[in-house]
Amino acid sequence: MALAGFLGSAVPEWTDTKPVQGRTLLHLAGLWLPGRLIGFLGMEAGSLFAGFFDLAFLLALSILIGRAMLARRTMIHLAFLIWLLLFTAAEAGVRYAWWSGDLELASRFLEAALCIFTVLFSLSAARINVVVINLALDPGGETTRYRPHPGRQHMAGAMVTLYMAAKLFFPQSDVCAWLSLAAGAAFFDRLAEWFIGRAVFKTEVLLLGLGNAFAGAGFLALGATRLGFPVTPAAGLHLLSVGALGCAIMAVFIIAGLRHTGRNLTHLPRQAHAAALLMVMAGLVRILPEFDFAATLSPYHHGLSAVLWAASFGVWLQGFLPFMRAPGIDEAGACG
Template sequence: MPPIPRYRAQASQNPVAIFLSAGFRPFFLFAALWAAVGLPLSIAYLEAAAELPTRFAPSLWHAHEMAFGFGGAVVAGFLLTAIPNWTGRLPLQGAPLAGLVALWLLGRIAVLTSNSAPALVSAALDLAFPAVFIFVVAREIATGRNWRNLPMVAALALLFFGNLLTHLEAMDLAATGAIGARVGVATLIMLIAIIGGRIAPSFTRNWLAKNSPAEVEPAPFGALDRFALAATLVALVAWVAFPDAGLTAAPLIIAGAALFLRLIRWRGVSTRAEPMLFVLHLGYGWVPLGFLLIGGNELWGVAGPAAPLHALTVGAIGTMTLAVMTRATRGHTGRPLLADRWTAAIYVAITLAAILRIGAPFMGEHYFAALAVAGGMWSLAYGLFVVLYFGMVTTRRLHQTA
């Protein structure tokens, strides 16, 4: 995969025009804002400390908004920024981009207030964004004849399907909410396995060539990488279909081991001096760890299923999205691809959130305190992104080359 494209914002001084000049600007900002605010709402709803005007049950609303609300916005921001580089076409911007963002916002409102409207209306309003986004991506790829990235359309279709399954449960039509949420998480993890597996070694190779040419380069894509990705697909399909079956542990452990071997061949340890690059390896590392924890837990039942699952959600998805959002935002707005201390604090906060969420079941009487701190660290990480990167996504690109 080529690097995420860099292009100049619109020449207009109008802040609205600048904000709507590239997909990463509104979607990364709103994704981070919803992550920071939505999780505390989820925790309050789950703990019966607050009532929300939604027809979704607490656990289902939490899973839906993290996978399809927050996750959908991150995927949109990334793809709308990457596709122009893949196709050579201009990015979606201005009124069309504003319309897409409005559909996403409408979906969040529709799900949150779904008790106040017919279930079918709420579902239609929420599903409008992924449906239109599939059309936008498919059109761009087809027009640009960029068939290599056509699997991105399949991934978006899976996110739409998983979203639909959660709505069927909210409408009391089928008990498909849990499998729908797993479809969403599995799709996001597969995207990390594929895309993260391209950008992490590529950026590392470039950085080592410039800063440490004596170091051994990351291994090129080969048989191990193909096996690891195939094993990941098999493991995710098994987990989605049979999450509680003991036999599912085997493909998860095999995939975890293969992904871990793949990761260590990328020379991530050599990048520890640059947090903005090292965090890509850290984020990817949560995927094999999550597979190994879920598979091991299926065999030995050390903890409930939620704890190891959060290695994939808080760990892999939470960390990798922040890694990509900070890097892409700085690069596309003309800033150096270097993490200042506050950006490094974002990475520390999300790492602590993952560790505490996974470790909470082993903290005895401090379980709920660990959950609260983990949630606080998650909100802190994404809240810091909103505060620190708001100026970057709402102002014109700097003239310097990132």
């Protein structure tokens, strides 16, 4: 849903088209909800039903953002549509392999879906970073001192794509390990341009940076596992999912929660800082027991990480709900 929310609002903004709203938005939520309810209730018999609605939801979202691009006859943002369709295919692959009893194939498709989600994060961050960091350096928006190198912006996504293809089609090859290490290095290389002074410690900037750092560490861990280092495969996967994607999603929630309600990023509410801290803690608690030096935290880390993750979004909602109920108006009654 976080991906749908981002694409459903960002693509219309980029293409200057009308965003999804009203009955269409309600229908989209109706396609998304059954799968969540079935998963929450643990109804294994309803997994086929849930899969149907999940695929329908992703295809409907693809049609909506594709229609926005077609209306403006632009292909600038076509990469998002292509990756969303690939994500849909990976989701279908997971369902097919699971229903056919091939758990090894299902795990490969599941990792491919995670890689696609990471590529979408990489593409999104390439656009978001520039705006957010320049506003952190110059809140007035009069200058754009931060101009990242295009190669650094896109190398991470390219390396993840190569790793994903190798892992999906040649899972036994050691090439997967080296491509994973290359993907991790590419994410850390992105951070080489984040030496921007004290502005890097602003919550919204730091959280995006930590998303890249978690992603880099995740792919390095996956590569190290394949090369025989004493690290479980779950460590890398959870660094990517709970850590990287968790930080990225919360960063977007904070940034969009302010900018889309007519406010700026100059003064973040205290709940934004607390939500960011809780999300980082959720990522760390989830993966630390996977390493030998923190094994004593197991088996409590699963539940504790889930509580911290949920608390992060709960704190965010408590702080940002008043903004969403009164968009464009701050506590003093003035437009942001």
